[in-house]
Amino acid sequence: MQKAVINLVNIIYQITAWACFLVILPLFVIYSLGGSTKEWRQRLGFYPRTPLPPSKTKRLWLHAASVGEVQVARALIQELERQIPEAEIWVSTLTRHGHQLCSTTMPATVTSIFAPLDLAGVCSLAMRRVAPDLYICLETELWPEIIRQAERRGAGPLLINARLSEKSFRRYRKWPASLLIGRTVGRFRAIAAIGEDDVERFRNLGAAPERIRLSGNAKYDLKPTELKPAKELDENRRQTEQLRRRLGLHPDQPVLVAGSTHTGEEELMLAAWQRLKRNLPGLVLIIAPRHLRRLPELEHAFQQRALTYWRYSDRLKNTENNESSDDYPSRQHTGHQNKRSMVILVDRMGELAALYETADYVFCGGSLVRKGGHNLLEAASLGKPVLFGPYMDDFREDADLLISGGGGFLVRDDEGICQRIMAFHTRPAEYHRAADKARDIAVTLRGAARQQAKLIKNELYS
DSSP states (O other), rough: HHHHHHHHHHHHHHHHHHHHHHHHHHHHHHHTTOOOOOHHHHTTOOOOOOOTTOOOOEEEEEOOOOOHHHHHHHHHHHHHHHTTTTTEEEEEEESSSHHHHHHHHHHSEEEEEEEOSSSSTTHHHHHHHOOOHHHHEEHHHHHHHHHHHHHHHTTTOEEEEEEHHHHHHHTTTTTTTHHHHHHHHHOOOEEEEEEEEEEEHHHHHHHHHGGGGEEEGGGGGGGGGSSOOOHHHHHHHHHHHHHHHHHOTTOOEEEEEEEEOOTTHHHHHHHHHHHHHTTTTTEEEEEEESGGGHHHHHHHHHHHOOOOOOEEEHHHHHHTOOOOHHHHHSOOOTSHHHHHHHHEESSSSSSSSHHHHOOSSEEEESTTTTTTTOOOHHHHHTTEEEEEOOOGGGHHHHHHEEEEEEEEEEEEEHHHHHHHHHHHHHHHHHHHHHHHHHHHHHHHHHOHHHHHHHHHHHTTOO
């Protein structure tokens, strides 16, 4: 009886999905026109029929939703290429930003594609065209139809670096979503979960306990700076110094980077910066919004405040045109000239790690508003004490570890940001202790990518 109900829910899901697709088809066509013919063909499952290269005997299909999951894929692929060199790797993404990052940062041997729409017919065509030996979802990508097709084909599926927030868990537990999601989770041949809470939530959703493993977070395995050879460390420092020069920053100029910010957080960061620069007159605020589509909104807000700022890409372009690194951009976006612009708005993807390296102080966004937070250990692994707000539901264990270990600091508003940064400024020994502790904590959490790659290899040959 329950199986019949689940099948009925799946049919209703597909009817609804197709109906929605047909309704939005004109918008889909317009959206696709902004991309390329390749994009919309791939969205509908028409991937090229590409034979395996002579040096490869297996094909892995990794699905990463967007930018964050692409970072996980990068860490995992480093290990997969070491442990399974005979496997060809394809990576699909939902968003254009994710696809762009994947195309520009992955090894040349990796094929980047757009993910298919989760529609019956489309997903079966996609599976036939790509023909993977294993289909691997990253983090929380629970698309029922593509996962069903992977199971039917015998291509897994696997859920790797799996995480599930309390909010998502509560939503998935509600009827009738619980029937569809429960069946979808039950299809995974293996689940490698990030934390103990994730293990418990997936178990409660319907995954078989013997298929769930605790692995940690592979995102923290991305080429840690402090584990590089001395020669690479020197090169890394030179690159950091060069980036500072290209941004017009002096070696002793304090920098506050606000990474992955969301609506409402930029205003708080600007308020904190306005107060802090009274005591730190050279303070530079670098704002890297989580979503680049918000750039027009942020620029309008800056202009409303008559705030002089410069765009990250403009500054780099100016220096590439042999402009002196001590000069500031000739075009100020407010129309005013100012010898020292104090705010930089990041308008390019994939720059956050480099910016964290240049920073003295780091705030991790999505945490002063209810967005669940973002990756704290990317900055911590670089020896940066991390400031973050109270809404860290998606990264609660990491936040608690950093707080208890003395490498992370909870702030609730702009005043809290000011107090913490001024404490670091007036007590440099405390700052350096916190930096060392942040790095040490990050190091202890590495190794997940190696475990996950080993699991994938075992499943590939089981």
